[in-house]
Amino acid sequence: MNRKEMLRRLQAADFALKDAALFLDTHPEDEKALAYYHKTRAEVNEMTRRYEEVCGPLTAAGVQNKQYWDWIKEPWPWERTDV
Amino acid sequence: MWQYEKKLQFPVDITRPDAKTARLVLTLLGGPDGELGAAQRYLSQRYAMPTADAMALLTDIGSEEMAHEEILATVIRQLTDGLSAEELQKQGFAPFYMEHTGGIYPTDSNGVPYTVTTFQSKGDPITDLHEDLAAEQKARTGYDNALRLIKDPAVVAPLRFLRQREIVHYQRFGEALDRLVDRMNKKNLYAFNPAFRRS
Numbered sequence: 001m002n003r004k005e006m007l008r009r010l011q012a013a014d015f016a017l018k019d020a021a022l023f024l025d026t027h028p029e030d031e032k033a034l035a036y037y038h039k040t041r042a043e044v045n046e047m048t049r050r051y052e053e054v055c056g057p058l059t060a061a062g063v064q065n066k067q068y069w070d071w072i073k074e075p076w077p078w079e080r081t082d083v
Numbered sequence: 084m085w086q087y088e089k090k091l092q093f094p095v096d097i098t099r100p101d102a103k104t105a106r107l108v109l110t111l112l113g114g115p116d117g118e119l120g121a122a123q124r125y126l127s128q129r130y131a132m133p134t135a136d137a138m139a140l141l142t143d144i145g146s147e148e149m150a151h152e153e154i155l156a157t158v159i160r161q162l163t164d165g166l167s168a169e170e171l172q173k174q175g176f177a178p179f180y181m182e183h184t185g186g187i188y189p190t191d192s193n194g195v196p197y198t199v200t201t202f203q204s205k206g207d208p209i210t211d212l213h214e215d216l217a218a219e220q221k222a223r224t225g226y227d228n229a230l231r232l233i234k235d236p237a238v239v240a241p242l243r244f245l246r247q248r249e250i251v252h253y254q255r256f257g258e259a260l261d262r263l264v265d266r267m268n269k270k271n272l273y274a275f276n277p278a279f280r281r282s
Contacts, residue, residue, distance in 0.1 A: 011090060018092075018147065019251065025140040026258035058088050077091040078157035080098070080164065 003055045010047045017044050085146065092150040093244040097161035097237045102174035104233055105162035106192050109179075111229060111245070112155040113189025115201040116221035118245075122148035124202040124218060131206040133278040134266065137259050141215075144252050151248065154241050156187045162238070207276040212260040216253055223249035 020037045056074040057063045063070050113119050125145030132138045171180045189197035226246035267277050
Protein backbone atom coordinates (compact mmCIF):
# COMPACT_ATOMS: atom_id res chain seq x y z
CA MET A 1 0.00 0.00 0.00
CA ASN A 2 1.44 3.39 -0.95
CA ARG A 3 1.28 6.56 1.12
CA LYS A 4 -1.84 7.90 -0.61
CA GLU A 5 -3.77 4.65 -0.14
CA MET A 6 -2.74 4.44 3.51
CA LEU A 7 -3.88 8.02 4.07
CA ARG A 8 -7.23 7.43 2.28
CA ARG A 9 -7.97 4.44 4.51
CA LEU A 10 -7.00 6.39 7.61
CA GLN A 11 -9.13 9.37 6.55
CA ALA A 12 -12.13 7.11 6.01
CA ALA A 13 -11.75 5.31 9.35
CA ASP A 14 -11.10 8.55 11.26
CA PHE A 15 -14.17 10.13 9.69
CA ALA A 16 -16.29 7.15 10.74
CA LEU A 17 -14.95 7.63 14.29
CA LYS A 18 -15.78 11.36 14.35
CA ASP A 19 -19.26 10.79 12.96
CA ALA A 20 -19.98 8.04 15.51
CA ALA A 21 -18.84 10.43 18.29
CA LEU A 22 -21.44 13.02 17.21
CA PHE A 23 -24.12 10.32 17.20
CA LEU A 24 -23.05 9.22 20.70
CA ASP A 25 -23.26 12.82 21.97
CA THR A 26 -27.03 12.56 21.59
CA HIS A 27 -27.36 8.75 22.04
CA PRO A 28 -24.91 8.09 24.92
CA GLU A 29 -26.50 4.76 25.92
CA ASP A 30 -26.65 3.18 22.47
CA GLU A 31 -24.73 -0.08 22.90
CA LYS A 32 -24.45 -0.81 19.18
CA ALA A 33 -23.01 2.65 18.53
CA LEU A 34 -20.62 2.29 21.48
CA ALA A 35 -19.38 -1.07 20.21
CA TYR A 36 -18.90 0.43 16.75
CA TYR A 37 -17.00 3.36 18.26
CA HIS A 38 -14.60 1.15 20.22
CA LYS A 39 -13.99 -1.16 17.27
CA THR A 40 -13.32 1.78 14.95
CA ARG A 41 -11.09 3.54 17.48
CA ALA A 42 -8.88 0.48 17.73
CA GLU A 43 -8.62 0.41 13.94
CA VAL A 44 -7.81 4.13 13.74
CA ASN A 45 -5.13 3.80 16.43
CA GLU A 46 -3.49 0.93 14.59
CA MET A 47 -3.71 2.67 11.18
CA THR A 48 -2.34 5.91 12.67
CA ARG A 49 0.58 4.04 14.22
CA ARG A 50 1.41 2.33 10.92
CA TYR A 51 0.98 5.50 8.86
CA GLU A 52 3.28 7.53 11.13
CA GLU A 53 5.84 4.72 11.10
CA VAL A 54 6.01 4.66 7.29
CA CYS A 55 5.06 8.20 6.21
CA GLY A 56 5.88 10.59 9.06
CA PRO A 57 4.03 12.29 11.90
CA LEU A 58 0.37 13.35 11.75
CA THR A 59 0.76 15.56 14.82
CA ALA A 60 3.82 17.41 16.09
CA ALA A 61 3.71 15.09 19.11
CA GLY A 62 4.14 12.15 16.73
CA VAL A 63 7.72 13.08 15.75
CA GLN A 64 10.00 10.11 16.49
CA ASN A 65 13.18 11.19 14.69
CA LYS A 66 15.95 12.38 17.05
CA GLN A 67 18.08 13.86 14.21
CA TYR A 68 15.53 15.93 12.32
CA TRP A 69 12.20 17.69 13.05
CA ASP A 70 10.05 15.52 10.76
CA TRP A 71 6.92 17.66 11.37
CA ILE A 72 8.06 20.06 8.61
CA LYS A 73 9.11 17.35 6.16
CA GLU A 74 6.01 15.82 4.57
CA PRO A 75 3.63 17.90 2.43
CA TRP A 76 0.73 19.79 3.99
CA PRO A 77 -2.81 18.78 3.04
CA TRP A 78 -3.41 21.74 0.71
CA GLU A 79 -0.32 21.02 -1.38
CA ARG A 80 -1.27 19.29 -4.60
CA THR A 81 1.58 16.75 -4.64
CA ASP A 82 -0.40 14.48 -2.32
CA VAL A 83 -3.43 14.71 -0.13
CA MET B 84 -7.09 22.71 23.77
CA TRP B 85 -6.80 21.66 20.17
CA GLN B 86 -4.34 19.51 18.32
CA TYR B 87 -3.73 19.92 14.63
CA GLU B 88 -3.62 16.80 12.45
CA LYS B 89 -1.77 17.00 9.16
CA LYS B 90 -4.56 15.50 7.09
CA LEU B 91 -7.84 16.70 5.62
CA GLN B 92 -11.17 15.36 6.83
CA PHE B 93 -12.02 14.68 3.18
CA PRO B 94 -9.42 14.40 0.39
CA VAL B 95 -9.03 17.28 -2.07
CA ASP B 96 -7.12 16.74 -5.30
CA ILE B 97 -7.93 19.37 -7.94
CA THR B 98 -5.86 19.35 -11.12
CA ARG B 99 -7.76 21.89 -13.25
CA PRO B 100 -7.44 25.43 -11.82
CA ASP B 101 -10.49 27.64 -12.37
CA ALA B 102 -10.64 30.98 -10.56
CA LYS B 103 -14.31 31.50 -11.47
CA THR B 104 -15.16 28.41 -9.45
CA ALA B 105 -12.82 29.53 -6.66
CA ARG B 106 -14.83 32.72 -6.37
CA LEU B 107 -18.08 30.75 -5.95
CA VAL B 108 -16.49 28.57 -3.25
CA LEU B 109 -15.21 31.60 -1.26
CA THR B 110 -18.57 32.31 0.36
CA LEU B 111 -18.87 28.72 1.62
CA LEU B 112 -15.73 29.42 3.65
CA GLY B 113 -16.01 33.07 4.65
CA GLY B 114 -19.55 34.16 3.80
CA PRO B 115 -22.39 34.82 6.26
CA ASP B 116 -23.35 31.11 6.31
CA GLY B 117 -19.82 29.79 5.80
CA GLU B 118 -17.72 27.30 7.73
CA LEU B 119 -15.70 29.97 9.57
CA GLY B 120 -18.87 31.47 11.04
CA ALA B 121 -20.19 28.01 11.90
CA ALA B 122 -17.06 27.15 13.89
CA GLN B 123 -17.07 30.48 15.73
CA ARG B 124 -20.80 30.23 16.46
CA TYR B 125 -20.72 26.77 18.05
CA LEU B 126 -17.45 27.25 19.90
CA SER B 127 -18.79 30.52 21.37
CA GLN B 128 -22.20 29.13 22.32
CA ARG B 129 -21.05 25.98 24.10
CA TYR B 130 -20.13 27.67 27.40
CA ALA B 131 -23.71 28.54 28.36
CA MET B 132 -25.14 25.11 27.54
CA PRO B 133 -26.73 23.59 30.69
CA THR B 134 -26.17 19.92 29.79
CA ALA B 135 -23.02 17.90 29.22
CA ASP B 136 -24.24 16.44 25.94
CA ALA B 137 -25.01 19.85 24.41
CA MET B 138 -21.56 21.13 25.46
CA ALA B 139 -19.96 18.06 23.92
CA LEU B 140 -21.94 18.33 20.69
CA LEU B 141 -21.14 22.04 20.17
CA THR B 142 -17.46 21.37 20.91
CA ASP B 143 -17.31 18.43 18.50
CA ILE B 144 -19.26 20.07 15.67
CA GLY B 145 -17.42 23.39 16.17
CA SER B 146 -14.11 21.54 15.87
CA GLU B 147 -15.31 19.72 12.77
CA GLU B 148 -16.25 23.06 11.18
CA MET B 149 -12.62 24.13 11.53
CA ALA B 150 -11.66 21.05 9.54
CA HIS B 151 -14.25 22.14 6.93
CA GLU B 152 -12.61 25.56 6.71
CA GLU B 153 -9.38 23.76 5.87
CA ILE B 154 -11.07 21.66 3.16
CA LEU B 155 -12.55 24.76 1.48
CA ALA B 156 -9.33 26.76 1.80
CA THR B 157 -7.56 23.85 0.10
CA VAL B 158 -10.19 23.83 -2.69
CA ILE B 159 -9.71 27.59 -3.27
CA ARG B 160 -5.94 27.32 -3.12
CA GLN B 161 -5.83 24.47 -5.64
CA LEU B 162 -8.33 26.21 -7.94
CA THR B 163 -6.12 29.32 -8.14
CA ASP B 164 -2.59 27.99 -7.62
CA GLY B 165 -0.51 28.09 -10.80
CA LEU B 166 -2.66 30.65 -12.63
CA SER B 167 -0.89 33.81 -13.84
CA ALA B 168 -2.09 37.26 -12.80
CA GLU B 169 -3.54 37.68 -16.31
CA GLU B 170 -5.42 34.38 -16.09
CA LEU B 171 -6.76 35.30 -12.66
CA GLN B 172 -7.98 38.60 -14.11
CA LYS B 173 -9.62 36.91 -17.11
CA GLN B 174 -11.42 34.57 -14.74
CA GLY B 175 -12.79 37.37 -12.57
CA PHE B 176 -10.38 36.93 -9.66
CA ALA B 177 -8.41 40.19 -10.02
CA PRO B 178 -10.04 42.03 -7.07
CA PHE B 179 -9.23 39.15 -4.70
CA TYR B 180 -5.71 38.85 -6.18
CA MET B 181 -5.10 42.58 -5.58
CA GLU B 182 -5.81 42.22 -1.86
CA HIS B 183 -4.51 38.73 -1.12
CA THR B 184 -2.27 37.60 -4.04
CA GLY B 185 -2.21 33.79 -3.62
CA GLY B 186 -3.35 33.86 0.01
CA ILE B 187 -6.60 32.67 1.50
CA TYR B 188 -8.84 35.25 3.17
CA PRO B 189 -12.39 34.65 4.37
CA THR B 190 -14.86 36.69 2.31
CA ASP B 191 -18.12 35.97 0.57
CA SER B 192 -18.20 35.59 -3.22
CA ASN B 193 -18.61 39.38 -3.59
CA GLY B 194 -15.43 40.01 -1.56
CA VAL B 195 -17.23 41.20 1.57
CA PRO B 196 -14.96 40.17 4.48
CA TYR B 197 -16.22 37.72 7.09
CA THR B 198 -17.82 39.39 10.10
CA VAL B 199 -18.84 37.95 13.48
CA THR B 200 -22.05 40.01 13.28
CA THR B 201 -23.43 37.13 11.13
CA PHE B 202 -23.92 34.95 14.23
CA GLN B 203 -25.16 35.24 17.78
CA SER B 204 -24.34 33.59 21.07
CA LYS B 205 -27.37 34.53 23.11
CA GLY B 206 -26.60 32.52 26.22
CA ASP B 207 -30.01 30.88 26.01
CA PRO B 208 -29.57 27.26 24.88
CA ILE B 209 -33.04 27.03 23.33
CA THR B 210 -32.43 30.22 21.36
CA ASP B 211 -28.92 29.20 20.38
CA LEU B 212 -29.83 25.65 19.27
CA HIS B 213 -32.59 27.06 17.07
CA GLU B 214 -30.03 29.38 15.48
CA ASP B 215 -27.76 26.35 14.94
CA LEU B 216 -30.52 24.41 13.18
CA ALA B 217 -31.11 27.38 10.89
CA ALA B 218 -27.37 27.81 10.32
CA GLU B 219 -27.01 24.23 9.10
CA GLN B 220 -29.93 24.70 6.71
CA LYS B 221 -28.53 27.99 5.37
CA ALA B 222 -25.17 26.35 4.78
CA ARG B 223 -26.83 23.37 3.08
CA THR B 224 -28.65 25.78 0.74
CA GLY B 225 -25.28 27.34 -0.06
CA TYR B 226 -23.86 23.95 -1.07
CA ASP B 227 -26.99 23.22 -3.15
CA ASN B 228 -26.50 26.52 -4.98
CA ALA B 229 -22.81 25.82 -5.57
CA LEU B 230 -23.48 22.27 -6.81
CA ARG B 231 -25.87 23.62 -9.47
CA LEU B 232 -23.05 25.74 -10.90
CA ILE B 233 -19.94 23.60 -10.41
CA LYS B 234 -19.34 20.53 -12.59
CA ASP B 235 -15.66 19.56 -12.05
CA PRO B 236 -15.92 16.20 -10.20
CA ALA B 237 -12.77 16.99 -8.20
CA VAL B 238 -14.51 20.06 -6.74
CA VAL B 239 -17.96 18.49 -6.53
CA ALA B 240 -16.76 15.58 -4.33
CA PRO B 241 -15.65 17.65 -1.31
CA LEU B 242 -18.67 19.98 -1.70
CA ARG B 243 -21.04 17.00 -1.65
CA PHE B 244 -19.32 15.66 1.45
CA LEU B 245 -19.62 19.04 3.19
CA ARG B 246 -23.30 19.29 2.19
CA GLN B 247 -23.96 15.90 3.78
CA ARG B 248 -22.29 17.07 6.99
CA GLU B 249 -24.73 20.02 7.19
CA ILE B 250 -27.57 17.49 7.14
CA VAL B 251 -25.99 15.28 9.82
CA HIS B 252 -25.28 18.30 12.04
CA TYR B 253 -28.86 19.51 11.62
CA GLN B 254 -30.04 16.09 12.78
CA ARG B 255 -27.72 16.08 15.82
CA PHE B 256 -28.72 19.64 16.82
CA GLY B 257 -32.39 18.64 16.60
CA GLU B 258 -31.75 15.71 18.94
CA ALA B 259 -29.81 17.91 21.37
CA LEU B 260 -32.70 20.38 21.44
CA ASP B 261 -35.21 17.56 22.07
CA ARG B 262 -33.06 16.12 24.85
CA LEU B 263 -32.75 19.54 26.47
CA VAL B 264 -36.48 20.30 26.29
CA ASP B 265 -37.25 16.84 27.74
CA ARG B 266 -35.16 17.59 30.80
CA MET B 267 -36.53 21.07 31.40
CA ASN B 268 -38.96 22.07 34.12
CA LYS B 269 -42.37 21.07 32.72
CA LYS B 270 -43.84 24.29 34.13
CA ASN B 271 -41.62 26.26 31.72
CA LEU B 272 -44.19 25.89 28.94
CA TYR B 273 -42.70 28.50 26.67
CA ALA B 274 -39.10 27.26 27.00
CA PHE B 275 -37.72 30.45 28.50
CA ASN B 276 -33.98 30.44 29.11
CA PRO B 277 -33.27 27.32 31.21
CA ALA B 278 -29.60 28.23 31.65
CA PHE B 279 -29.79 31.56 33.47
CA ARG B 280 -31.76 31.63 36.69
CA ARG B 281 -30.48 34.16 39.15
CA SER B 282 -33.70 35.34 40.76
